[in-house]
Amino acid sequence: MSALLFDGADWSFETIQRIYDRVEHIALHDLNLDVYPNQIEVITPEQMLDAYAASGMPIYYGHWSFGKSFVQHEGHYRKGYTDLAYEIVINSSPCISYIMEGNSALMQTLVIAHAAFGHNHFFKNNRLFREGTDASGILDYLQFARGFIVQCEETYGERQVERLLDAAHALRSHGVHRSARRRRIDFKAEQARAQERHAHDERMYNELWKTLPHAAPTRVATSEDRLARLLDLPEENILYFLEKTAPRLAPWQRELLRIVRLLGQYFYPQRQTKVMNEGTATYVHYKIMQTLHEAGNITDGAFLEFLTSHTNVVCQPAFDDRRFSSINPYALGFAMMRDLERVCVKPTAEDWEWFPQLAGCHDPINALKEIWAEYRDESFIAQYLSPRVMREWRMFQLVDDPSEAHLLVEAIHDERGYRRVRRALAREYDLSYSDPQIEVVAVDLEGDRHLNLQHRVREGRLLASREASEVLALLADLWGYPVVLREVDEHGNGLREHLCEPRIA
Amino acid sequence: MYVIDRRLNPSGKSLPNRQRFLRRAGKVLREAVRNVSAERPIREIGEGGVVIIPARGIDEPTFHTGSDGMHTRVLPGNQEFLEGDRLARPPSNMGRGHGAGAGASDGGDAEDDFRVALSADEFLSLFLEDLELPDLERRKLSRTEAAGLRRAGYQKVGSPANLAISRTMRNALSRRMALRRPRSEDLEALQDALVLAEQRGDDEATTRLRGLMDAHDLRKRTIPYIDPIDIRYRRYEPTPRPIAQAVMFCIMDVSGSMTEHMKDMAKRFFMLLYVFLQKRYKQVEIVFIRHTDHAKEVDEQTFFHSRETGGTKVSSALEEALKIIADRYPSGDWNIYVAQASDGDNETSDNERAIALMRDGLLPLSQYYAYLEVDEPHSDMPLSTLWKAYDNLDPSPSMRRVTMRQDIYPVFRDLFARRVHEAQTA
Incomplete structure (x- = not known):
């Protein structure tokens, strides 16, 4: 197990296989991860640009807006404004990771650890993905969607389809069910519940209740109320509402709305878990790379290359830095998870007070796995952003009230401010x-x-x-x-x- | 786990979407190309490149909150702030509203510019997209076709120059095989066997082989290697073919009254015409004729850069052009385009002659005649006598007056845009 996996930057498909086997061993045995089967695809920069334009998916339907995003990315890439990602991973089963042909052997190791195990574990285990997305069906669905839209273009004309998709895309972020859907009514269970209610009433019957004065008569439902109930209003999923009730749409138009809506729903958990998803993947790759180095599977030079790259990934410029745009989800997620690991292993008095359930449990991997499975960004931050991370990051809360002449520093990283800062940051990640x-x-x-x-x-x-x-x-x-x-x-x-x-x- | 090498898959998956995008952005793109080409040096007019279009034309609107109202943000990197500190608002929108992405302005509506890299072809076709040759339909029927020959199979008779060798040899080979003409290898093998048999003294075999050889020899002599019935000739069929060549006459007044500024505008106009013709014809030739009171055909360098003195006689240039057409560019074989640039300061006595040459000579011969009257910026000179004279012609040439460099492109567009009203009245 202590043999070098590779030497130098070159790699071949055997190298990838060797790296994968070793990384898989660490991930499954040392970290106890639970992943979908992996499929790793080597691609060129051009193909990476194509993948960008299709939200990372291998197939997608055609629309000019994807061409626009392609032109945009291509322009930036050719001008040298941005580098391409080292990998893209999609939430499907098998879990497909694209890795770039230009990566060095060390980078391939890193991206396999990051994507094929970190993200993959998160996709398979996080509650939002488990309940809200269908990883095994997504590729088939995309295939269907593309075929259906091509067929519509042939039958009804490209312009017609484009106009409908334009409208659907504009409402895309208002096409998700934010809370879990109501289950379809199960008639048998419904009957049983009715009988139970009846029996309960009989058991609880008491003559005395007849003597109680009657309550004020309930308001008679107006026709508007009745209508609202009939249409299930209010409804925040606008695309769903239109699909079901818009009076003038043809069936194919409803189907297109449905396609855009379902794909929006599929991507919704990713919007809700940026910090957690990237934090998990970064934490996992960090652990795996450390293990590889300790076991002598990679050279000191390769490990230094890793540290350079890792440091860039988790870099968080301060608010007044020229490079600052917003909080880096990789950095925040990684910092929080590393800190939770410390809380489990080496708690301080403060940690005992803030995280009594974790402090000193000495099993950071299982504690983290439970967090990865149950939380999204907002609840994760609200629950687990520790005072120590806030201090290290020197966080402060700034309020911009247009009726005031100045910005107000509402809270800073001190005893009085921890909870307020934490609540404010959590709220920034709350999509609703x-x-x-x-x-x-x-x-x-x-x-x-x-x-x-x-x-x-x-x-x-x-x-x-x-x-x-x-x-x-x-x-x-x-x-x-x-x-x-x-x-x-x-x-x-x-x-x-x-x-x-x-x-x- | 599978590792799949996708690198060999065809790339360019996004090209259809890119085309859709270009089509969608058509109007703003064409405007951007128009502005860019007005500013560019002439030589680069036909190159592709990056154009910047306002995001406005191609935005994907969504419901989102603007910069109104209260915003709260948690930021890293506090150095000296304490709770309750009041800070001056930074001049930009830093620390406000949505962080990454477009800068907020106009109540939070993103107003970013968008860069599109166009290939040379895309650039030119956008550039020329809504231009259309005047009366193209009519001209195409009457003028742009000439008889041409087209290959059309084989025939049994023909001139030796059209002998189709490979087809002939193929026929010969199949005939030889069908008739079992002995091949020279077979004869050689037989000869060797005969020699061996003679050396062995095997008389019976010798006689048999000798008989066989004689029969083969006879067969070989009677069946020819190539027979007249094998021979095929290439066959040609006359077909009408559009004339794929055009000649462009650039006629410019170089008398003292033409300033560098005027010449520069003329040059831009000629350049545009050239690009336009090149796009449409396989071969485009340019003839430069400059004139004062006498005209001369010159090369491009002299045309634009040397100066002469003298009066102005437009008719001299028109005569020269007619002479060159008669000598070198018969109108049956060439599409003729004429672009004339002048400040219009012609000797009044010459106008009549110029008109006659135009009416009886150049206008009927040419596909298109453009007259560009150039002038200094902000000049309020009345239209010249030459202009008035040309304007009385029926049909009159396409005429425009320009004073500024950036006018050239719109003028060119106007001149070449499909002239609906004229087509209707014609």
């Missing part, structure tokens, strides 16, 4: 908080059939108005009748109203 909350609230079925939408404005953050009206125009085209979007504040006061008529097709 950061995405605007827009719902379909009513349909005027007795008048001109206009659709009422409502944006609940939080802390005065109105929609960017030009784009909002563009999206609304597309939405009106789908609905086929006028659409009204009201922006209301926390108390229900209207702040702004957008109205859009459908363009006549």
Whole structure:
């Protein structure tokens, strides 16, 4: 086991196989990871650019916006503004990792550890992915989606399909069910529950209750209430609502909306777990590379190459640094997980107070595996961002209130501020908080059939108005009748109203 | 675990989507190309390159919050701040709203520019996209076709120059095989066997082999190696073929009144015409004629860069052009394009003659005649007498007046854009 896996930067397919076997051994036996079967594909930079344009997927349907993102990435790459990623991994079973042909042998080791084991374990075990995505079906579904859309283009014309997809894409982030779907009603279970309720009533019967005064009569349901119940309103999944109820769509158009919606739903957990996903993968590759070096499987030189690359990946510039744009999910995830490992192994008095369930448990891998399985970014940070990490990162919370002349430092990394900073950071990762909350609230079925939408404005953050009206125009085209979007504040006061008529097709 | 080598898979998976994108961005792209080409040096006009288009035309709108309202952010790297500190707002939007991505402006709507790298072909076709030769349809029927020959199979008779050797040899070979003409290898083998038999003194075999040899010899002599029935000739068929060549006459006034600025504008116009013709014809020749009160055919260098003195007689240049057409470019074989640039300062007495040459000579011969009147910027000179004279012609040449460099491209577009109203009245 102490033989060198490779020497120098060159690699062949046997080298990859050798590296994979060794990394797999460490991942499965030392770290006890649980992964989908792996499929590793070697690709060229051109193919990497293609993959970028298709959200990393091996197949995707055609749309000009993918061409746009291709042109953008290609331009940046050719100009040397950005490097290409070393790998892309997709949440499927088997789990496909693309690795670049230009990587050195050490980089291939690193990306196999990172993607084929780190991300793979996360995809297979995290609750959001387990419950919200179908890893074994996604590639078949994409195949179907592409074929279906090509067929629609042939039958109904490219322009028609493009217009529909434009509209669907504009509403893509409002096409997910944020909470788990209601289960389909199981009629047998329903019957059993009704009998149980009845029996309970009989057991609890008491003559005395007749003497109690009657409650005020319940409000008679108006026709509007009835309608709202019938249409299941309010509904925040706008694409779903349109797919099911828009009066003027043809069946193929509904199917296209469904395709865009389901793919949005498939990618939704990835948006919710950036820090955790990258943190897990980075933590796993760090552990594996360390083990490889300790066991003498890679040279000191290769290990130094790894450390250089790793340091770049987990680099977090300070807020006033020229390179700063936002918090680096790799860095934050890795720092938090390393710190939790320390809490398990070498807790301080502070840790005993903050993480009594973890401190001193001496089994960091299992503790982390449980966290990886059960949390998303928001809850992970809310629960596990330790005071120590906040101090090391020197975090502070800045509030920008447009009614004030100055920015306010609300909290810093001190005893008074830890919990506030942590709550604020967790909230930044809460998509249901950061995405605007827009719902379909009513349909005027007795008048001109206009659709009422409502944006609940939080802390005065109105929609960017030009784009909002563009999206609304597309939405009106789908609905086929006028659409009204009201922006209301926390108390229900209207702040702004957008109205859009459908363009006549 | 599988390792799969995908590198050999065909690349360019994104090309169809890229095409869709270019089509989608067509209008803004064409505008960008127009602006870029107005600024570019002439030589580079036909090269591809990066154009910048406003993201506005190709954005993908979504619902998102703008910069209004309260924003809270947690940032790393605190050095000196304490709770409750008040900081001046940074001038940019740093520390506000959405972090990565487009800078926020205009109430949070992203207004980024977008760079598109175009290949030379894409650049040119966008450049020329909505240009169309005037009256192209009519001309194509009447003028752009000439008789040509096209290969069409084989025939049994023909001139020796058209002998199809490989087809002839193939026929001969199959005939020889069908008739079992002995091959020279077979004869040699027989000869060797005969010699051996003679050495062995085997009389019976010798006689048999000798008989066989004689029979073979006879067969070989009676069946020829190549027979007249094998011979084939290439066959040609006359077909009408579009004329794939064009000649472009650049006629410029170089008298003292033409300034460098005017010449530069003329040059740009000629260049555009050249690019345009090159795109459409296999072969494009250029003839440069400069004139004062007499005209001369010159090379490009002299055309643009040397100066002469004298009066101005447009008719001299028109005569020269007609002479060259008669000598070298018969109008049945060539598409003729004429572009004339002048400040219009012609000797009044010459106008009548120029008009006659145009009406009876150049206009009927040429596919297209463009007259460009150049002038100093912000000049308010009235239109020249030459312009008025040309304008009275029926049909009149395409005419425009330009004073600024950036006017050239729009003018060129106007001149060549399909002239619907004229086509209708014609």
